Amino acid sequence: MKQRYLEGAVDAVAAQLEASFGVVSHNYARCLQVVKSFRDTGDDFDVKELEHGFLELDQSRFLEIAHHRIGTLIGSQIVWQTFQSAMAHAASANAAVSQEIPEAIRLRRTTTRIALDQASMGRKMAKDLRE
Numbered sequence: 001m002k003q004r005y006l007e008g009a010v011d012a013v014a015a016q017l018e019a020s021f022g023v024v025s026h027n028y029a030r031c032l033q034v035v036k037s038f039r040d041t042g043d044d045f046d047v048k049e050l051e052h053g054f055l056e057l058d059q060s061r062f063l064e065i066a067h068h069r070i071g072t073l074i075g076s077q078i079v080w081q082t083f084q085s086a087m088a089h090a091a092s093a094n095a096a097v098s099q100e101i102p103e104a105i106r107l108r109r110t111t112t113r114i115a116l117d118q119a120s121m122g123r124k125m126a127k128d129l130r131e
Contacts, residue, residue, distance in 0.1 A: 006073045009066035013083055016061055020090045023055045024097070030054055031097035032129050038105050039122020047109050050102040057094045059087065101125060 030053045038045050067080040108114040108121055116124075 002073055005069050009063075009069040009073075010079075012063055012066040013070070013079065016063055017083065017086055017090075020057060020059075020087060023057045024090050024094045027054050027057075027094055027098040028129070031101055032126065034102065034105065035122055035125045035129060038109075039119060039126060042118060045105075045109060045118070047106055050106055054098040054102075057091060057098075059091055097129070101129075 034049055034053075037049060063083075067077075067083065070079045071077050104114065104121075104125075108116070108118060114121065
């Protein structure tokens with residue numbers, strides 16, 4: 001019985017992490033595509049490209065019951081702590097690729113607040129994304 005509860009809870013936690021990092025991976029690829037387009041198209045870049053193609057990261061599922069079961073069965077909160085750390089990393093990485101970088105591109109195209117030329121900015125963003 002304990003084994004079944006443990007396996008079910010671990011499966012639920014693993015599935016949530018997989019789904020979250022799948023969204024981050026998709027948004028990373030979309031951001032890289034947008035940055036390359038921004039870098040290569042010059043003044044022809046359409047800022048409407050920044051409005052679609054990114055997925056929403058669901059940060060509302062903490063799986064409290066699954067974590068409680070795991071913690072009780074193994075006598076440690078290491079899985080909960082690791083889950084929180086991984087989800088925080090996913091949220092931070094996702095914010096960078098789906099909000100911060102696109103917003104910087106939008107500011108460069110629609111205002112004069114960013115003085116760096118478009119090609120240089122695009123090259124730097126593409127380099128930073130690959131590292």
